[in-house]
Amino acid sequence: MTDDRSSTPADEQRSDPTASGDTEPIDAGDEHETGDAEFTIADFHDASQREGRPVLTAAAVSRALEMPHEEATERLEALADRGELQRHAVSTDPVIWYPSELEDLTDRERVVVFPKRREIVVDRPAQFTRAQLSQFAHLADGNGEQGYRYVVRPEDVWGTPHDTFDELVRTMRQALGQRSDQLEDWVESQWDRAHQFRLTTHEDGYTVLEAQSPEIMGNVARQKLDEEHVHAPISETEDWVREGAEAAIKRILYEAGYPVQDHRELESGEELPIDLRVSLRDYQRTWVDRFTEAGEGVFVGPPGSGKTVAATGAMAHVEGETLVLVPSRDLAQQWADTIVEYTSLEPHQIGQYHGGRKEVRPVTIATYQIAGMDRHRSLFDDREWGLVIFDECQHVPSDVYRRSTHLQSKHRLGLSASPIREDDRQTEIFTLVGPPIGTDWEALFDAGHVAEPELEIRYVPWGDDEQANAYGSADGREKYRIAARNRGKIDEVRYLLSAHPDAKAIVFVDYLEQGRDLSEALDVPFLSGETPYHERRRLLEEFRRDERDLLLISRVGDEGIDLPTADLAIVASGLGGSRRQGTQRAGRTMRPAGGALVYVLATRGTREEDFARKQLQHLGRKGMTVRERTVEHDAD
Numbered sequence: 278m279t280d281d282r283s284s285t286p287a288d289e290q291r292s293d294p295t296a297s298g299d300t301e302p303i304d305a306g307d308e309h310e311t312g313d314a315e316f317t318i319a320d321f322h323d324a325s326q327r328e329g330r331p332v333l334t335a336a337a338v339s340r341a342l343e344m345p346h347e348e349a350t351e352r353l354e355a356l357a358d359r360g361e362l363q364r365h366a367v368s369t370d371p372v373i374w375y376p377s378e379l380e381d382l383t384d385r386e387r388v389v390v391f392p393k394r395r396e397i398v399v400d401r402p403a404q405f406t407r408a409q410l411s412q413f414a415h416l417a418d419g420n421g422e423q424g425y426r427y428v429v430r431p432e433d434v435w436g437t438p439h440d441t442f443d444e445l446v447r448t449m450r451q452a453l454g455q456r457s458d459q460l461e462d463w464v465e466s467q468w469d470r471a472h473q474f475r476l477t478t479h480e481d482g483y484t485v486l487e488a489q490s491p492e493i494m495g496n497v498a499r500q501k502l503d504e505e506h507v508h509a510p511i512s513e514t515e516d517w518v519r520e521g522a523e524a525a526i527k528r529i530l531y532e533a534g535y536p537v538q539d540h541r542e543l544e545s546g547e548e549l550p551i552d553l554r555v556s557l558r559d560y561q562r563t564w565v566d567r568f569t570e571a572g573e574g575v576f577v578g579p580p581g582s583g584k585t586v587a588a589t590g591a592m593a594h595v596e597g598e599t600l601v602l603v604p605s606r607d608l609a610q611q612w613a614d615t616i617v618e619y620t621s622l623e624p625h626q627i628g629q630y631h632g633g634r635k636e637v638r639p640v641t642i643a644t645y646q647i648a649g650m651d652r653h654r655s656l657f658d659d660r661e662w663g664l665v666i667f668d669e670c671q672h673v674p675s676d677v678y679r680r681s682t683h684l685q686s687k688h689r690l691g692l693s694a695s696p697i698r699e700d701d702r703q704t705e706i707f708t709l710v711g712p713p714i715g716t717d718w719e720a721l722f723d724a725g726h727v728a729e730p731e732l733e734i735r736y737v738p739w740g741d742d743e744q745a746n747a748y749g750s751a752d753g754r755e756k757y758r759i760a761a762r763n764r765g766k767i768d769e770v771r772y773l774l775s776a777h778p779d780a781k782a783i784v785f786v787d788y789l790e791q792g793r794d795l796s797e798a799l800d801v802p803f804l805s806g807e808t809p810y811h812e813r814r815r816l817l818e819e820f821r822r823d824e825r826d827l828l829l830i831s832r833v834g835d836e837g838i839d840l841p842t843a844d845l846a847i848v849a850s851g852l853g854g855s856r857r858q859g860t861q862r863a864g865r866t867m868r869p870a871g872g873a874l875v876y877v878l879a880t881r882g883t884r885e886e887d888f889a890r891k892q893l894q895h896l897g898r899k900g901m902t903v904r905e906r907t908v909e910h911d912a913d
């Protein structure tokens with residue numbers, strides 16, 4: 278059962294071809310499933326596409342698919358015998374071949390599988406195919422001319438919603454329209470890994486770790502775990518788990534490449550009847566169903582896709598007292614408003630717990646900051662929580678993680694707008710909160726649930742020689758800082774605002790000095806960490822009520838402040854943070870209101886330009902349209 282070829286998540290990250298910038302053309306043909314026995318109509322379609330014609334001779338097929346002429350003829354005949362191809366013989370010319378359903382060629386989605394790279398490329402996928410694919414793969418590239426590129430990683434297999442491997446294979450075959458033995462074998466090995474261990478609840482109430490076989494128990498669990506985690510063996514395949522050690526066990530085994538199935542009976546906490554006052558969208562219902570089945574999980578969707586609303590659906594399912602952890606006070610207020618708007622709960626049942634207020638009520642919304650403090654640790658135990666929600670769970674600070682390990686017996690739900698898995702947070706999220714539950718973002722854009730922003734990166738020249746010279750002689754981070762604060766960006770911001778006179782706009786900056794300069798030049802208030810909380814709230818409120826149409830925000834704006842009606846965002850600096858920040862900033866304006874535009878400014882010919890380009894390629898892969906423009910001195 279143990280498969281040495283399978284890798285741990287860490288290995289996988291290193292060998293992930295997308296991570297190493299592998300940009301090999303997808304049509305390279307090196308891995309086409311043209312194995313000896315298999316020659317399918319899809320191969321014929323490949324050949325027609327390469328030849329640019331729907332009707333082919335055997336010679337053309339042999340050329341396109343690089344196989345001997347004789348072999349091509351043989352295979353074409355076999356396909357014709359199966360009724361998938363038609364032949365047409367013209368007395369003096371070679372026989373020509375075409376698909377039995379010629380219209381296929383224009384309508385049908387083409388699926389090409391690259392089993393070694395575990396990639397699937399689909400042309401014009403139908404909604405159904407996308408939904409199927411997203412159950413075992415994730416969309417890595419949705420914007421290229423090469424079609425949609427899906428990648429299957431171990432975590433994708435580990436998190437599938439299927440009960441049996443056979444069901445999973447059925448979904449795969451439906452999605453791919455073909456069998457790929459090599460891919461299926463690999464998926465099976467990952468499936469096996471994820472089904473070696475499970476946590477269950479003994480009838481006497483304690484937790485048991487069960488292994489599929491005595492060998493896996495002996496060779497993996499009992500090597501990795503010690504008395505800190507388990508009391509004593511119950512049998513060759515079962516260990517009695519120490520209370521509170523569940524999270525550590527899940528983490529250790531996950532890191533060893535054996536994610537643990539969590540089948541414990543979860544506590545539902547003190548009862549709290551909740552009715553929903555909104556009808557969930559189909560994809561939200563799927564999210565909630567998957568959460569319901571597992572009792573844990575992370576909703577992953579772009580900003581504005583309705584994760585918070587779907588979370589109220591999860592609350593209505595658990596119907597237990599709920600603790601919501603959020604990154605900022607502003608978000609705490611928004612959660613309280615959303616819960617009142619979309620559920621039958623009354624305002625007096627909802628408490629907020631942060632620097633400003635200390636209310637613990639049946640539904641309590643607390644900030645991570647407070648939740649991480651020793652003197653507020655009782656928050657976790659004050660009531661019998663049945664559900665703990667981690668909003669923006671990619672930001673959960675490590676002290677909160679440490680503190681929340683004992684929440685393993687509750688239902689756990691994470692929300693995240695950043696499906697980026699480039700750091701080890703992924704392990705923590707997966708083991709402490711749960712596996713990702715996602716939808717392919719493109720599908721949400723297509724269905725009109727989230728407006729796709731137009732994203733434009735503008736390369737701006739230096740505003741004056743002084744800064745350009747300073748850049749030349751600076752080094753390292755200083756170079757980046759100078760480029761970020763290029764005074765030429767002030768004119769550019771002005772130009773963009775004047776080009777969109779009716780837009781409600783937000784300008785993001787990363788440097789206080791730049792924010793102050795812009796604030797003065799544009800005569801708008803600047804919201805930074807230095808702005809008092811009530812002042813920040815007031816400005817945001819005014820913006821929300823359409824009493825203001827321009828805001829200038831520093832990093833502070835990044836942590837979950839909701840600006841629902843912004844329809845223009847200018848990132849004047851600050852793409853230099855993490856990818857995630859870039860995603861969030863761009864996402865800030867992705868609201869159902871639609872028509873959002875995002876401009877990102879980068880100083881021409883500097884590191885900032887390189888950086889922005891990389892970031893935006895990433896956003897492009899997430900399904901946004903990205904455009905680049907070089908600004909001449911007279912803003913165009």
Ligand SMILES: Nc1ncnc2c1ncn2[C@@H]1O[C@H](COP(=O)(O)OP(=O)(O)OP(=O)(O)O)[C@@H](O)[C@H]1O
Binds near residue numbers: 557580583587694
């Ligand atoms: N099922 C639904 N029916 C009607 N409106 C909905 C539904 N789901 C979401 N919305 C609306 O879509 C908007 C965004 O929803 P929500 O705040 O839940 O998104 P989100 O993904 O949590 O966003 P963010 O990542 O910014 O927190 C809200 O205005 C909400 O009212």
